Amino acid sequence: MSYRIFFIGVAGSGKGTQAKPLAQFLGIPYVGTGEILRSKASENSEEGLWIKDILDQGQLVPDEKMAQLVEKRLREKDCQNGFVLDGYPRTLNQIKLFDPRFSEVFYLELPDEEAIKRMQVRGRSDDNPETVAERIRLFHQETEPITDYYRKQGILHVIDGRPIVEVIQANIRGIL
Numbered sequence: 001m002s003y004r005i006f007f008i009g010v011a012g013s014g015k016g017t018q019a020k021p022l023a024q025f026l027g028i029p030y031v032g033t034g035e036i037l038r039s040k041a042s043e044n045s046e047e048g049l050w051i052k053d054i055l056d057q058g059q060l061v062p063d064e065k066m067a068q069l070v071e072k073r074l075r076e077k078d079c080q081n082g083f084v085l086d087g088y089p090r091t092l093n094q095i096k097l098f099d100p101r102f103s104e105v106f107y108l109e110l111p112d113e114e115a116i117k118r119m120q121v122r123g124r125s126d127d128n129p130e131t132v133a134e135r136i137r138l139f140h141q142e143t144e145p146i147t148d149y150y151r152k153q154g155i156l157h158v159i160d161g162r163p164i165v166e167v168i169q170a171n172i173r174g175i176l
Contacts, residue, residue: 003028003082003176004100008147009108011135012115012122013161015086018108018168023084025173031079032088036069037061058131060090062139067097074100090143105150106172110161112136 003026010074010082016032023030054061069089072078085102087089089095115136119127150156157175159168 002103003084004103005082005084006100006105007084007086007108008105008143009161010110010115010139011132012111012118013108013110014118014165014168017165018106018172019084019086021169022172026081026082026084026176028084029078031070031073031083031085033066033070033085036073040069045149046171055126056058056131057067058126058134058138060142063091063094063097066090067094070100071098089146090138092146092149095146095149102150102155104176105147105156106175107147107150107156107158109158114162117163132142 005019005022005026009015016030016034019032020030026154037051037055040048041055042048051061051065060066064090070085074083074085075088085100090099116132119132147156147158157172159171161168163171
């Protein structure tokens, strides 16, 4: 079976933490938009500096640019037999621009307070209190509505994001 899996959840919910071992288990690539964007932001180019500025403000990269970056990555040879994607789409508009046609969508549900605690611990440079609050606000406003889109397709699985990593991973694998 060719899995085309998407992880959705508020920043700090463990998307990457769950997506990476699942991709390894399934033998397909993990594609994280955060990694794509951080890599671009580190480039000393006009596009890289522009993306870095957006990320430093806790804002989202415009839909058209995200759709373009993700579509380019998913068209690479290693993704032809499936992939595990984290971070795209974040808006209904992004789905209209480029729909990866997922087979399964896992929503890691986590209370905002727990997400804030986790982000304070992980200590990435873009995890300051202002950007964290902005990312959580944007998640509820822009991203959470797409869960209905996938629920209507019958491919959304809501997973409790609070237990330890191994328990969550076992729950996900049990669904597959």
